Amino acid sequence: MWMKKFLRISAIVSRAINSTHLTSSVSIATLHDSAIFSSPLSSLSLSSLQPRSSPNLASILSRENAIFFVKDKSPFSSLSEDAKLFCWNCATKADDATSFLFCQACRSVQPLNQSIDYFQIFGLGRRYSIEDGELEKKYKDWQKKLHPDLVHSKTQREREYAAEQSARVIDAYRTLADPLSRAIYIMKLEGVPVDEEERITDTELLAEIMELREAVDEAEDAQTLNQIQAQLQEKLRDWSRSFEDAYLRKNFEDGMASIRRMTYYKRANEEIEKKL
Structure with a gap:
């Protein structure tokens, strides 16, 4: 049994070493499956697993099972600097911000990422003028992918992600669909504080x-x-x-x-x- 678990750890290490996207800016999130480290192998130090050719390898192993999102500092025009990540399930790099809701490669629902703004969720540039039909169509497309009733066959983890993402998509749609709330949201993104209860002096x-x-x-x-x-x-x-x-x-x-x-x-x- 311990040999099988050791081989699973080795496989994770091997995939990490062979990844062409591995950098020193790797970030890890804990996964639910902690079976690997439930054996005496959990007492092994990560440094003992670290090959000489990869000095940062220890930092990419979580305390439990596998690599989650990996940050990449290469230029990525569609995403902010903090949102350049890979899919937690298949490690595929996202082509745009919408991939951080739903992986285009393995179809896995992704965890909530607050660095993705409402315009990016719908694949829109940060602009005030938005066609109502365009926004509504993109909203319905997301709901088809994220609605809890449509992800019932996925794991509990992904169903929880879907519920969080669906709620955020709804909030994004309501904000951008209304001209006033859209204007307020744009100003906040620009770093301009908006006091919606400000007294009128005009x-x-x-x-x-x-x-x-x-x-x-x-x-x-x-x-x-x-x-x-x-x-x-x-x-x-x-x-x-x-x-x-x-x-x-x-x-x-x-x-x-x-x-x-x-x-x-x-x-x-x-x-x-x-x-x-």
């Missing part, structure tokens, strides 16, 4: 707020409320375009001004929805 906007509130309060029927709502939605579209223009110019001050307007118009629209 006198022009304050006057407009009071006027709209009066109009909503005095509305006597649904038709009038619908007309006000149509005006608000048009204002939302106008200020969405203003935000996009500011973002393209990297004028974050104007971008924040657009967000303040959009925030108010969205809240006013929600109030009308409650009355209808």
Whole structure:
């Protein structure tokens, strides 16, 4: 029995030595199967298994069974520096950020990786203008791969990964599908803090707020409320375009001004929805 376990360790070591992607920046995550190290072999030091030709080999062995994600410092245009990893199951290098949700080679569900932003999840560049149909299609594609009902035949580990990834995809979709939340998210990615509860000091906007509130309060029927709502939605579209223009110019001050307007118009629209 101990000989079989020793051979399994040797196989892991051999694969690691032969990997063309092995670097000193390797990172390891613990796997569930700890059977290898349940024998007296667990008392062996990793240094005793380390060949002279691979001084960093000990760092790539987890305390339990196998290599998890391996970081690669080579240039990778689609991923951030912290997200250049390999599949935990087959060690295939990802072609793009979406592979860190679902491996394209072995079809294994990958663990949650917070370094992948919402735009990367859907294979989109960090841009404000997004086609609704394009986003919805990519969202449905991910749900087909990650929905718990569709991964029931996989291991418990992958089912847990799928649940986490599915929740993140849903949050990403909801964030990017809404013009205001998308604008706020972009600003946060740019390192610009956004206080969604910031008090309004713009006198022009304050006057407009009071006027709209009066109009909503005095509305006597649904038709009038619908007309006000149509005006608000048009204002939302106008200020969405203003935000996009500011973002393209990297004028974050104007971008924040657009967000303040959009925030108010969205809240006013929600109030009308409650009355209808």
